[in-house]
Amino acid sequence: MDALSTGALLAERAAADYRLVHVRSRPELPEVFAASLPTDLFAADLSYADNGGDVLYRLAEDDPVAVIPASEFGVEAADEIADKLGVRGNDPAFSQFRRDKFQMHAAVAAAGLRTARQYRSRDADAVLRWRRDAGPQRMVVKPLDSAGSDDVFVCETDADVRAAVATILGKTNLMLRANSAVLAQEYLDGDEFVVNSVSRDGTHWCTDAWISHKRTVAGRHRIYDFEELLSPDDGRLPAILAYVRGCLDALGIVNGPAHTELIQTGDGPVLLETGARLSGLANPAALDRCTGANQVDLTLDCYAGSGRALARRPSVYVRRAAARCVNLIAHRQLPFPRARLAEELARLPGFESVRFRLGEREPTTPTVDLNSAPGAVFFVDRDAARIQKSYAALRRLEHRVL
Numbered sequence: 001m002d003a004l005s006t007g008a009l010l011a012e013r014a015a016a017d018y019r020l021v022h023v024r025s026r027p028e029l030p031e032v033f034a035a036s037l038p039t040d041l042f043a044a045d046l047s048y049a050d051n052g053g054d055v056l057y058r059l060a061e062d063d064p065v066a067v068i069p070a071s072e073f074g075v076e077a078a079d080e081i082a083d084k085l086g087v088r089g090n091d092p093a094f095s096q097f098r099r100d101k102f103q104m105h106a107a108v109a110a111a112g113l114r115t116a117r118q119y120r121s122r123d124a125d126a127v128l129r130w131r132r133d134a135g136p137q138r139m140v141v142k143p144l145d146s147a148g149s150d151d152v153f154v155c156e157t158d159a160d161v162r163a164a165v166a167t168i169l170g171k172t173n174l175m176l177r178a179n180s181a182v183l184a185q186e187y188l189d190g191d192e193f194v195v196n197s198v199s200r201d202g203t204h205w206c207t208d209a210w211i212s213h214k215r216t217v218a219g220r221h222r223i224y225d226f227e228e229l230l231s232p233d234d235g236r237l238p239a240i241l242a243y244v245r246g247c248l249d250a251l252g253i254v255n256g257p258a259h260t261e262l263i264q265t266g267d268g269p270v271l272l273e274t275g276a277r278l279s280g281l282a283n284p285a286a287l288d289r290c291t292g293a294n295q296v297d298l299t300l301d302c303y304a305g306s307g308r309a310l311a312r313r314p315s316v317y318v319r320r321a322a323a324r325c326v327n328l329i330a331h332r333q334l335p336f337p338r339a340r341l342a343e344e345l346a347r348l349p350g351f352e353s354v355r356f357r358l359g360e361r362e363p364t365t366p367t368v369d370l371n372s373a374p375g376a377v378f379f380v381d382r383d384a385a386r387i388q389k390s391y392a393a394l395r396r397l398e399h400r401v402l
Helices: 007-014 052-062 072-085 092-098 101-110 124-133 158-168 237-250 284-291 295-303 308-312 338-345 384-401
Strands: 020-024 042-047 118-121 139-143 153-155 182-186 191-200 203-217 221-229 256-265 268-275 322-327 351-356 375-381
Touching: 007 020, 007 295, 020 052, 020 072, 042 052, 052 072, 072 092, 092 101, 101 118, 101 182, 101 237, 101 268, 118 124, 124 158, 124 182, 139 158, 153 158, 158 182, 191 237, 191 295, 203 237, 203 284, 203 295, 237 256, 237 268, 256 295, 284 295, 284 322, 284 351, 284 375, 295 308, 322 384, 338 351, 338 384, 375 384
Parallel strands: 020 042
Antiparallel strands: 118 182, 139 153, 139 182, 191 203, 191 256, 203 221, 221 322, 256 268, 322 375, 351 375
């Protein structure tokens, strides 16, 4: 389902051993992702939204071994199709918990885990009343079911809240759905962590965990700077992983990959969100070097394999090398110098790979969120200090050419 972004990596790995039929959950796909769809790998490319009954009949005739949500777009439809075809998946009765962030947090809270205070509304005045009566002074306002930091606003004043609500309501979000309401949540202070996992029959394996670093640009936009692979010996990790496993259980993620973001507050970990899909920055080659396995291949083993690869893995990865994923930041509008960047990045010690979102000479826009970052650079090295030096060199290069 919807093999976009890193879902294309999943399709490429699967194509070596399986005949692939691609299913689109929507008639149209966002332009920012559509170019990543590896259409040449598919024996067929079907649209579930246009004729779901016919697609189910066609798939049943093919007797599939697996139905896999390859990106955030395909989570709900994959749940439904897998259930109807009787193959491994997650219960579609709880799909909304895995997509609607208000319901997601409500489900996690109902499981007895700490969550952020939150409020859902179609009206800015109602959000402000909640803020005055029971809500926090500093808060986050965002769409209920988008992705990729799309229209996520940190608000400190009433004017901030009104502007955020006005921007979000009625707009078509990154998931190609109209925002009929906004989600307001308390702003969480603390370090941000990312935990990637693969589950099979209710058992969860942590494939990799990262600490996220952000920076503020243009005076108000909080953007991702870089993520650093945590040592499994990090003292913060046991509590974080216990909390994440509780979230996966609460959200009904029994099978397949998950990407969980959380804040380590003074009172312990608190969920930002969990996606029932691959990490958007999955990098099999880099993770194989760092941990000896990767989320993409283990996802295939979960759905289409025997599960033996998962069973052989420890519940928490082993780190063999340090790693950092650096998000490129465009500072101005100009023709993207892709070839020059690739050449200069390749010279940096520890450089592993770069994933560009723009082609040569395509226009950049100043980076204000994850989707306006022109690419991501991976560094892998046994010496973390060498990675830090290469990171500093990258940022200097970026200021010259972006």
